Amino acid sequence: MKLFVPKEKSPETRVALSPDTVKRLSGLGFDVTFEKGAGELSRITDEALTAAGAKVATAKDAGTADVVLKVNRPTAAEAKGYRKGALVLAAMDPHGHESDIKALAAAGISAFAMEFMPRITRAQSMDILSSQANLAGYQAVIEGAAVFDRALPMMMTAAGTVPAARVFVMGAGVAGLQAIATARRLGAVVTATDVRAAAGEQVESLGAKFIMTDALKDASGEGGYARELTADEQKAQAELVASHIAKQDIVITTALIPGRPAPKLVTKAMLANMAPGSVVVDLAVERGGNVEGSKPGEIARVGHVSVVGYENMAGRLAATASQLYAKNLVAFLETMVDGESKKLNVNPEDELVAATLLTHGGKVVHPLFAKEPAAKPAAKAPAKPAAKAPARKKPAATASKGAKS
Numbered sequence: 001m002k003l004f005v006p007k008e009k010s011p012e013t014r015v016a017l018s019p020d021t022v023k024r025l026s027g028l029g030f031d032v033t034f035e036k037g038a039g040e041l042s043r044i045t046d047e048a049l050t051a052a053g054a055k056v057a058t059a060k061d062a063g064t065a066d067v068v069l070k071v072n073r074p075t076a077a078e079a080k081g082y083r084k085g086a087l088v089l090a091a092m093d094p095h096g097h098e099s100d101i102k103a104l105a106a107a108g109i110s111a112f113a114m115e116f117m118p119r120i121t122r123a124q125s126m127d128i129l130s131s132q133a134n135l136a137g138y139q140a141v142i143e144g145a146a147v148f149d150r151a152l153p154m155m156m157t158a159a160g161t162v163p164a165a166r167v168f169v170m171g172a173g174v175a176g177l178q179a180i181a182t183a184r185r186l187g188a189v190v191t192a193t194d195v196r197a198a199a200g201e202q203v204e205s206l207g208a209k210f211i212m213t214d215a216l217k218d219a220s221g222e223g224g225y226a227r228e229l230t231a232d233e234q235k236a237q238a239e240l241v242a243s244h245i246a247k248q249d250i251v252i253t254t255a256l257i258p259g260r261p262a263p264k265l266v267t268k269a270m271l272a273n274m275a276p277g278s279v280v281v282d283l284a285v286e287r288g289g290n291v292e293g294s295k296p297g298e299i300a301r302v303g304h305v306s307v308v309g310y311e312n313m314a315g316r317l318a319a320t321a322s323q324l325y326a327k328n329l330v331a332f333l334e335t336m337v338d339g340e341s342k343k344l345n346v347n348p349e350d351e352l353v354a355a356t357l358l359t360h361g362g363k364v365v366h367p368l369f370a371k372e373p374a375a376k377p378a379a380k381a382p383a384k385p386a387a388k389a390p391a392r393k394k395p396a397a398t399a400s401k402g403a404k405s
């Protein structure tokens with residue numbers, strides 16, 4: 001079995017391979033190759049990968065690989081260069097990119113959308129949304145603190161006392177909880193909000209105060225995700241946020257709703273009530289943003305507040321993000337390799353395969369995107385992923401575009 005890992009297109013900084021995973025892949029029976037310089041921006045040198053057992057190759061070598069591991073969805077041109085029938089694992093980001101997904105189908109590859117991995121115990125080690133959102137939450141605090149022109153912890157010095165900064169985290173999912181923990185470690189006074197009542201206990205277990213309006217009891221939706229708020233609920237939440245935000249130094253927003261644009265939580269009027277020099281970090285910027293006036297890839301000045309809109313936040317910690325991402329991919333690939341024969345064996349009945357497989361046999365097969373059902377595999381054909389996968393919840397987009405993490 002031949003496996004190839006390309007260098008990602010700029011501005012992606014991460015890579016889908018690490019020396020650790022080269023060893024694991026070789027143990028599974030893969031002949032691992034990678035494009036020269038693939039790990040450069042993640043501080044993974046060609047030498048480190050070759051020392052672990054991989055071989056340097058060129059982009060053209062993708063054409064002979066049985067498996068291609070990527071961070072981002074391949075372009076149509078890249079996919080055309082892959083071998084028909086090759087398995088390609090990446091964050092495919094298919095919502096709103098249906099024509100790109102059709103191009104993957106036309107190229108004849110079996111594309112797996114890693115962000116569709118079910119959030120079940122068995123698949124925890126394969127969950128790219130969690131591994132990357134966790135890092136994004138951490139990095140959001142670091143970036144916010146870097147822009148903030150004061151210290152975060154309380155400092156009692158001979159020259160006087162510096163009060164602790166107040167940090168408010170909106171959305172207490174994977175990224176938000178890590179942002180809370182990080183801000184607490186830096187000594188800030190942290191409050192947080194979410195529309196899921198269950199998040200309250202988690203917030204408090206991290207030592208932060210949970211803020212929620214009485215008008216909003218619980219907006220938990222399917223699968224542990226949030227549902228969209230009604231107009232009345234939105235109004236009640238906006239009133240709560242407006243009064244609370246005016247007293248904050250740093251606000252970190254992470255709120256997402258599966259399959260919907262990010263909810264607008266912070267208006268320009270709210271920003272105008274914050275103290276000069278306050279900082280807002282909008283982690284939802286790639287999904288339309290939680291903050292009015294945030295600009296993808298920039299630090300926008302809205303009145304006297306800096307709004308940080310960096311995309312691909314996990315990619316700003318590429319060395320760590322790549323290590324975890326590469327492990328997520330290998331953990332999934334491992335389930336599709338027969339341990340004895342050391343051959344690929346994709347089981348269409350497996351719920352992980354059914355949930356993540358986007359294209360196969362020249363067709364878009366995922367139930368969320370397939371317009372027409374694909375033909376049934378021939379009776380004697382080797383085990384192939386099924387055209388029909390069980391309906392599942394829509395996935396949340398990643399907090400960072402690159403893992404589009």
Ligand SMILES: NC(=O)c1ccc[n+]([C@@H]2O[C@H](COP(=O)([O-])OP(=O)(O)OC[C@H]3O[C@@H](n4cnc5c(N)ncnc54)[C@H](O)[C@@H]3O)[C@@H](O)[C@H]2O)c1
Pocket residue numbers: 119120121124127129130133170171172173174175176193194195196199223224225226229254255256257258263265396
């Ligand atoms: N393996 C597992 O079982 C597993 C793994 C990871 C996450 N999870 C769970 O999945 C759920 C979703 O986590 P996620 O980080 O992917 O979520 P997400 O990225 O979809 O959303 C981030 C957070 O924003 C919140 N939110 C949405 N609208 C909001 C609004 N208007 N105001 C404030 N907050 C709002 C959501 O409730 C969520 O907590 C959580 O319950 C998490 O614990 C389970």
